[in-house]
Amino acid sequence: MSKKIVVIGSSNIDLIMQVERLPIPGETITGGIFHQTFGGKGANQAVGAARSGGDVTFVSCLGDDSFANDIIESFKEDGINTKHVFTKEGIATGTALIMIDQAGENCITVAPGANYELLPEHIDAIENTLQEASYLLLQCEIHPATLSYIIDKAWQLGVKTILNLAPARDLLEEQLAKLHLLIVNESEAAFLLKSPVDTIEQAKAAAHTLAEKVAHGVIVTLGAKGSYTVTADDAFMIAAKQVKAIDTTAAGDIFCGALTTALVEGMPLAEAIRFASAASAVAVTRLGAQDSAPTRAEIEAML
Numbered sequence: 435m436s437k438k439i440v441v442i443g444s445s446n447i448d449l450i451m452q453v454e455r456l457p458i459p460g461e462t463i464t465g466g467i468f469h470q471t472f473g474g475k476g477a478n479q480a481v482g483a484a485r486s487g488g489d490v491t492f493v494s495c496l497g498d499d500s501f502a503n504d505i506i507e508s509f510k511e512d513g514i515n516t517k518h519v520f521t522k523e524g525i526a527t528g529t530a531l532i533m534i535d536q537a538g539e540n541c542i543t544v545a546p547g548a549n550y551e552l553l554p555e556h557i558d559a560i561e562n563t564l565q566e567a568s569y570l571l572l573q574c575e576i577h578p579a580t581l582s583y584i585i586d587k588a589w590q591l592g593v594k595t596i597l598n599l600a601p602a603r604d605l606l607e608e609q610l611a612k613l614h615l616l617i618v619n620e621s622e623a624a625f626l627l628k629s630p631v632d633t634i635e636q637a638k639a640a641a642h643t644l645a646e647k648v649a650h651g652v653i654v655t656l657g658a659k660g661s662y663t664v665t666a667d668d669a670f671m672i673a674a675k676q677v678k679a680i681d682t683t684a685a686g687d688i689f690c691g692a693l694t695t696a697l698v699e700g701m702p703l704a705e706a707i708r709f710a711s712a713a714s715a716v717a718v719t720r721l722g723a724q725d726s727a728p729t730r731a732e733i734e735a736m737l
C-alpha cells in the first residue's frame with residue numbers, strides 16, 4: 435500500500451499579537467508582542483504530517499507577493515513535496531490576524547486571498563498524485579465549491595479522506611458519507627448538528643450521531659480533555675497529555691497531520707490518536723503555528 439499523504443488546503447501568513455487578555459469589541463489593548471509566522475490550517479497540517487514522519491505532498495495556492503517564495507522554501511525545508519503549490523497573479527497570499535492571551539487561548543480572523551483561487555481545474559491537474567495517495571487530509575479554508583469537488587474526486591479515486599471541519603462549514607450528507615474520518619471540535623460538532631455541544635456527554639452523543647453519517651469514524655476533539663472517537667465497532671476516549679499551554683494556535687491542525695502520518699504507518703486508530711494527541715501537546719507549549727509542530731523524536735518523548 436502507498437505510504438503517501440496528500441494535504442490540500444490553505445496557506446497563510448500569520449500576524450500574531452500576544453496580549454494579556456483578548457479585547458472586547460471597541461476596546462484597545464496595548465503592551466502586545468508581535469510575531470509574523472507561516473500558518474494556514476492546510477499548511478499547518480502538512481507540516482504536522484511531515485515533521486511527524488509522513489511523506490507529504492501539499493497542494494495549495496499562494497499569491498504573487500513576496501511571501502510565496504519564502505513559504506515554499508519553508509515547506510521544502512520540512513521535506514514537503516511542493517510541486518503542486520500554485521501561485522496566482524494579482525492576489526495576496528492568505529493572511530490571518532491572531533490574538534493570543536496569557537492562557538494561550540486565541541481569536542483568529544482570516545482573509546483567504548489566494549486560498550480561494552485553488553479551483554477544481556487545479557485538482558484535475560493533480561489527479562495522478564491524488565490517486566497515488568494512501569490518505570488525503572483536508573480542512574475548510576479553501577473555497578467551499580473546491581472542497582466539495584475534492585471530496586467527490588477522492589471518493590471516485592478510492593482515496594481515504596480525512597476532513598477536519600475547521601473552520602466550521604455546512605456539508606451535504608452525501609459528502610459526509612464520502613469521508614473516511616471526520617474530525618471536529620465541540621463547536622464544529624455543534625455547528626454541524628445545529629445543537630449545543632457543551633458537555634462531555636453532549637460531545638459523546640454528537641460523535642455517535644455523526645459516526646452514522648460518515649464512512650468510517652468520527653473524532654470529537656475536546657482540547658485539554660482529550661478526544662472521543664466513534665467508529666462502527668468501537669467508541670473510546672483518549673485523554674490528553676497535561677501540559678502548560680502557551681499558544682493553542684494550530685494544535686488541531688498538528689493533531690490531524692500527525693494522526694494521518696500514524697494511520698499511513700498502519701497504527702491502529704486508538705494508537706494513532708495517542709500519537710496525534712502527543713504531537714498537539716508539544717505544539718501548545720510553543721508559540722506560532724508551523725513553528726510549534728514537533729519532530730518525530732519530540733512526539734515520541736512526549737508519549
Ligand code: RIB
Pocket residue numbers: 444446447448472473474475478529530542544575683684685687723
Ligand atoms: O489553525 C490555526 C490557523 O488558522 C492559523 O495558522 C491561521 O493561519 C488560521 O488559518
